[in-house]
Amino acid sequence: MKTDIRGISHNSATWIVAVSLMMASSAEASNERVNAFFEAQGCAIGPSTIAAAIVDGIDLPTIQAYAKTVRADPKTVVTGDWLVLAPDACTIRPPVVKSEIAMSDPEVIQNLSAIDAYAKDGDIGCFLNGDGLVASLETSRKWTNDEALLKYLRFLSASISSGELSFYSPDPLHTPPGFIATRGKCAETPRMPDIVHSHDLLVRHFDALIRADAAGGASCDDDTVPSWKFNEVAQRIFGYKPLNAFLGSEIRFMAIGGGWFDGTTARRQGSPRPPLCHYK
Structure with missing residues (x-):
């Protein structure tokens, strides 16, 4: 050797x-x-x-x-x-949620409005009846109300992240009647190109949007998530006014259902945590 x-x-x-x-x-x-x-x-x-x-x-x-x-x-x-973590070490992406509910499920389909149900208010599209969906899930899947509500929140997060649902209105003074479906015949609405483009911008700039808002007015202590200046933050990042005046609301729904709020229960939405916000 x-x-x-x-x-x-x-x-x-x-x-x-x-x-x-x-x-x-x-x-x-x-x-x-x-x-x-x-x-x-x-x-x-x-x-x-x-x-x-x-x-x-x-x-x-x-x-x-x-x-x-x-x-x-x-x-x-x-x-x-x-x-x-720093941007070059980690990219903040929309929450990844495994939902037990899918847009193609019969309980979801039966709780989508007719495409012209809200036409008199200028809203064309199929809007989700959330309360109706929760009730349907309790009946069909034998879930308790608490189980159905929590799984509904996860479904919203997953469906907004995937672009299958949107909480969309171009006017901050006009709250949409609900979450609009973006697939199939429900997509046959004049605003759908803007809805799709808005979602693409949300996903593409998600990291920058979250970091910029958290560094500004988004406070974990006061639950100002997103901050009241969020649309200004988005305009600065996009280079133009956001197509969806409720883009910040979409992020909030994604975060709650995605587990980015601590202490969420069926009766309590919980408290936002970083990266959504900062502590004073």
Whole structure:
């Protein structure tokens, strides 16, 4: 057996290198998993997302080591007990929600209005009757009212994120009669091109919208999410006035159903948390 000048056999040296590479690969895979988890949480590390990570099987020492690295980045936003990862380290995307309800489900279809039901008010399209849907789900799926309400919130988040539903009005003084469906025959409305374009802008600029609003008037303490200046923020980012005056409301519905509000129950919407807002 050949030995180098330090008295380590070549076989031993090869084994050490192999183990080192395996450890490095394992650490890299672990970091990728942690990063992917917190990216899905809005690039935010704090009490509720740490608890969720532990439930997901990520051990606390790994999370703490990751948070230490994140905190060392001068671009990381520190607010209250929270860290929001820098834009070049993590992109904030719409919440990813697995919903037990789909737009094609019979309970949803039977609770969509006729396309001309609100025509006298200038609203053409199929609008969702949320109360009716919850009642239908209680009957057809034997869910309790609380179960149906919480799953309805998740359905709204998933459907707005996918662009299948929109809470749309070009006029801030005209509240839409409900969530408008954007697929199939329901899409045959003059405003649909603007609705689709508005959603594309929302998804494309989601990170910038959330970060800019949180850095401004969006306060976690006062639940001003989105901030009352959100449309100004959106106009600055888009370069023109938002097509949807209720774009901020869409983000709020997405966030509540997506778990970005802490303490949400069927009877309480919960409290917004970073990255949606900052603590004073």
